Amino acid sequence: MAKPKTRKQPRPRAETPRGFRDYFGAEVRARDTMLARVCEVYHAHGFDPLETAAVETVEALGSFLPDVDRPNAGVFAWNDADEGWLALRYDLTAPLARVYAQHRMALPTPYRRYAVGPVWRNEKPGPGRFRQFYQCDADTVGAASVAADAEICAMLGEALVAAGIGRDDFVIRINNRKVLNGVMEAVGVLDPADPEAHAARRGIVMRAIDKLDRLGIEGVRALLGTGRRDESGDFTKGAELGDEQAAVILGFMAARRGDGAATCAALRDLVGASETGRAGVAELETMAGYLDGAGVKCLIDPSVVRGLGYYTGPVYEAELTFEIHDEKGQRRQFGSVAGGGRYDDLVRRFTGEAVPATGISIGVDRLLAALAAVRQDAEAAPGPVVVTVMDRDRMADYQAMAAELRAAGIRAEVFLGGGGMGRQLKYADQRNAPVAVIEGADERARGVVQLKDLALGARLAADIETHEDWRAQPAQVEVARAELADQVRAVLARAKA
Structure with missing residues (x-):
């Protein structure tokens, strides 16, 4: 009797999963060199290094990612038989909140730390958008004054220069989430007496504004309304705002004027009687004054909102202003390489007590790409x-x-x-x-x-x-x-x- 044929096991495919990439020698060396220069700036300002685990409990991470409608709320998670639901960290800030809450009795206040490492997000990959990427953060926990926010921004400027970006090749754009909250009060999607009401719609609004650079004004308008279908056919549900409500939000995004004072005046008109909104405008003016005094080129820009859901006050981005050629050969500005803001309620989730905090995160791969564009005519680093x-x-x-x-x-x-x-x-x-x-x-x-x-x-x-x-x-x-x-x-x- 003939022996039955065994089915041959197919060979595994030698390919990187979508949304992930491999780093080779020159790239790793360039990253290490850049990070050493950035971290030296952080160290000079009195910040200490911190390394946290790549894995956190899902409860510790919280649900703050922009794409919360994706599986596992945007994180790579699994159910451990002994520990419950665990997940790979999606940024370096949520682990910091857990660390501070866990070790607060032994840590100084304010606690100033910097951290470097990979993070993972279960998001739809695309050109230049990966599911694993490196971040380089610096945060101050325990300082309520906007002077702490201004210090972080000034330090970020020094770090970019140390990494190799020219002083005239970037600007720090600042805004305040309290101003946006005031605008949302004005359009009826935020009730100060019931902060949880309309939370999903507010999240859609913030994510829509944060995608202005990528989608343009019409794409944002669609997300403020019924929704938007992208080129692949995927549909993103909108905030279901009416035309008048959407007009106020779009007016907020276009409120930037010729100088900071005029922009703040326009924002005061938009927030109306909202105490939260007016407090945010006042903080913006104070922070801009600090940065001007420190010689940091800053710009009050209402379109800066940051996509993460845990920001509570000032938010900021570092935008590179020099031009590059995109994939189609067209000239465009390089764009943002770092962002952050104030998150005064993140530690409270663990302790029940308000703990002010603020910080910045550099997109390491983005900054490396920018440095490569700056040095595109330079020869490759010599080997051995x-x-x-x-x-x-x-x-x-x-x-x-x-x-x-x-x-x-x-x-x-x-x-x-x-x-x-x-x-x-x-x-x-x-x-x-x-x-x-x-x-x-x-x-x-x-x-x-x-x-x-x-x-x-x-x-x-x-x-x-x-x-x-x-x-x-x-x-x-x-x-x-x-x-x-x-x-x-x-x-x-x-x-x-």
């Missing part, structure tokens, strides 16, 4: 010097060369793959190696090594036809083995000159 292997039996000698170079402060590695010299030089090119070191039996007998200046060689390659020509041209030199480190350092110095 590659010591080639002419004789496999002498691997220890080649490893000794690489160790000698590293001891001299020069990044170096030995080629450990297979193949001849052509394969090894191709590898060196892929690594963007500035120099390749070659020592065969002849060179060893004479006490010398060959150094290939690969950067110069690439520029001269068009004029080289034979192996003899290659050995004769100045991109390859013969040096004493005893002078290896000094001679490699000289080649690297010429490349930088």
Whole structure:
């Protein structure tokens, strides 16, 4: 009897899940360098580092994400048999609120911390929109004055300059959620006596305003009304505001005038008798005064509302003002790379007591993309010097060369793959190696090594036809083995000159 055929298990697909990405060497190094500069600014201002777990309880995270209509309220969550519902953190602020509530008796007040790490959001991915991304935050917990908000914004400006953004290439845009709450009172979707009433509609309104840059005024208008269908056919339910109500919200978004004083006057007219709204306008004026005094270029902009649901007062964004070419080749401003605001009620969820807090979050990938756009004409960062292997039996000698170079402060590695010299030089090119070191039996007998200046060689390659020509041209030199480190350092110095 024939044996039944077993079904062959298909091979797994070698692909990254939608909304996620891989980071390679140059990207990781660029990120580490940028973050080190930013965190040095935070440290200089007296902020201390904090690392929290990637996983929190769902209750600790709360439901504050913009896309709350998606599965798991926008987070990646699972039901643990022992711990209940757990989720990957969606930002670095909600974990901070939990940490402060848990350790408040041992922490100073105000508590000033910075944090760096990946966060995860179960949102619909799209161009430039990932489900995992890095954030770099700085927060002050326990300071109620808008001076704390202004300090955060001023520090953000310093951090952007330290990262490599020009002082004239960004502006800090500020607003206040209390002003928006006053406008919502005016249109009847916020009742101070019953803050929970109309909460869903208010959330839709805030998310609609926050998408102005992406959707334009007509897209926002649709979301304020019955809803909007995007290019993929997905429908987003609107806030169901009437035309007159929507007109007030749109008027709020367009309230920016020629200067801060005129903008605040327009906002006072919009909020009418709302005490909350008028208090927000007053805070805006005070905060703008602090920033002006600190020499920070700021702009009062009512269209800044931030999508997260936990903000209670000042909100702010850092917008880069230089132009880039988009995917269609059209010129446009780069846009926002950081945002934040005041969240005075977040710790209260744990303690029942009001604890003021404010902070900023830098979108690390966004800022890295901006720096790449600024430096798009710059050459790629050099890789390590590659010591080639002419004789496999002498691997220890080649490893000794690489160790000698590293001891001299020069990044170096030995080629450990297979193949001849052509394969090894191709590898060196892929690594963007500035120099390749070659020592065969002849060179060893004479006490010398060959150094290939690969950067110069690439520029001269068009004029080289034979192996003899290659050995004769100045991109390859013969040096004493005893002078290896000094001679490699000289080649690297010429490349930088």
